[in-house]
Amino acid sequence: KQGKHSTKVANLLGAYHQTYVGSLGKKDKGSKIIIKSESIKESNQAIVMSVSCEGLKSKKKNFGLSSTNHPYLLIKRCQGYETSDDDFETALTVYSSHTLHDTLSPAWNIGEFPVQYLCNSDLDIPLIFEVWSFQESKDDRIYGRVRGTARHFIETEGEAHSIIKKQGNPYGTMTFDKFQLIQRPTMVDYLRSGWIISLSVAIDFTASNGELSEPTSLHYIDPYNPTKMSAYESAIYQIGSILEGYDSDRQFPVFGFGAKPRFCGIDEVSHCFHLNGSENPQVEGVQGILEAYRYALANGLGLYGPTNFEPCLSTMMEFISGRKHLAEYNIMLYITDGAITDLEETISAIVEASHLPMSIIIVGVGNADFGKMDFLDNDGSLLKDKLGKVAQRDIVQFVEYKNYATDISLLSEDVLREVPKQFVS
Known part of the structure; x- marks a missing residue:
């Protein structure tokens, strides 16, 4: 058990950028909990999504003699419309895929993804698609990111997007083989x-x-x-x-x-x-x-x-x-x-x-x-x-x-x- 923290809803909503930081115990321990809050917008729409990547750069190990490439995909939602490099750290993770093994050409058939969870029912909220490589004995490594809105990816379905690291160098391409907005039937x-x-x-x-x-x-x-x-x-x-x-x-x-x-x-x-x-x-x-x-x-x-x-x-x-x-x-x-x-x-x-x-x-x-x-x-x-x-x-x-x-x-x-x-x- 790392500790516990209690607060009021008003404190969550009143926090700067609705990002609340609280202590999980004694201050000298340094353990904290970060809570991000937002108003949920109901929607019956969903995105039918499948994603594939090509040309990922191999992650080397053992002095470059062999490689480990176990990619997985994270989808993150930004907190506002304006984006910056800091969004990589503060964006909310809304999806984590399964890990694929020994491939530099991964593909994930995500299926129906409710827009309420993807972008809080707002097609113009910036999204971040990150491709990572799972590492058994050390921290996972990132191949790079693709940024854009759901509306943009709908309009560019089937087109290749450069996967960029923070330095701006391309690390392969990501294609939204399917990115279609559908209306889900109600009760x-x-x-x-x-x-x-x-x-x-x-x-x-x-x-x-x-x-x-x-x-x-x-x-x-x-x-x-x-x-x-x-x-x-x-x-x-x-x-x-x-x-x-x-x-x-x-x-x-x-x-x-x-x-x-x-x-x-x-x-x-x-x-x-x-x-x-x-x-x-x-x-x-x-x-x-x-x-x-x-x-x-x-x-x-x-x-x-x-x-x-x-x-x-x-x-x-x-x-x-x-x-x-x-x-x-x-x-x-x-x-x-x-x-x-x-x-x-x-x-x-x-x-x-x-x-x-x-x-x-x-x-x-x-x-x-x-x-x-x-x-x-x-x-x-x-x-x-x-x-x-x-x-x-x-x-x-x-x-x-x-x-x-x-x-x-x-x-x-x-x-x-x-x-x-x-x-x-």
Whole structure:
């Protein structure tokens, strides 16, 4: 651990050129953190990009008797429109390629690159393309750079650009074999073309929610005031009402997990059971979910454990896999008190589910530690399972229900914040 630093957002935005420098510990240690901030501009556009180089000058070693040439590509975005040599040090790295080995003619097929990340949706922001050579036993060496704007590279697609080092000497050429601006379809575009959204629900009935007869239980129904909703019912109603309108037929498969569903004729722990007690888990609308929930609680449901997410997720994945030919996107809603016990298995299932047309929204109820849920909603990087397999895309969104007690209007925005991006990714 190198240290830590805390500050306010106002300090980040007020820093010179929005570049904030803070200490990571004792001043005599000299460790610092540099934070660059900017306002993000949303865009549905992307650049389809492929880059190749020719004539790179060989990097010598062992007194020139042999060479090491393992090139990789960095793309950097400048902080402003005016450029200088200092930009090489202060520019923000937005892309790093894989390393190619033993070649002076590298090529990288980058594919679709959202302009939001490439140039913050501004085609006239200067970009820097740097070609480096990986060195095992010393610092990596740079071949040189190409500078220009996205607009310039679009207009000069297919032309060769000189790769220049700081001294101004050419070190080969870089060609943007493909640099095309495209419009990416939005979630609304898909829905207009006939796609539908389907909702399913999984509810946590583990013992960590508290004994059903205790007023402190998250599943407690007051016998003297039966119209008062439990904590779970409030979450089901508020969030289900948000998502219900996106489901065209309002038929929701609803599951429970972590309990003994005696109303189903089962007196052992089940990690995925039909909450309505029927062979068909579908109910109609949010009201149907609430009715199935009350039916289960009133007919011998025994809270148990552990809290395993994977069985319900795998059940829905199997269902979705059989319907991939349909224009249907699935949202699976988990409502839980947060004490997940099969984290590794769930991560593996999420990695597999990332290849299917689905998103997972996890809603935390109560006051438990939701650290593991934040880990599943791994914004900024993709989940990786224990075998090293990486998710194809981010499909998990986590919200903590109690954070919206004073302003329920914000719940709708946060629940749906990531779904449109996940839908089109």
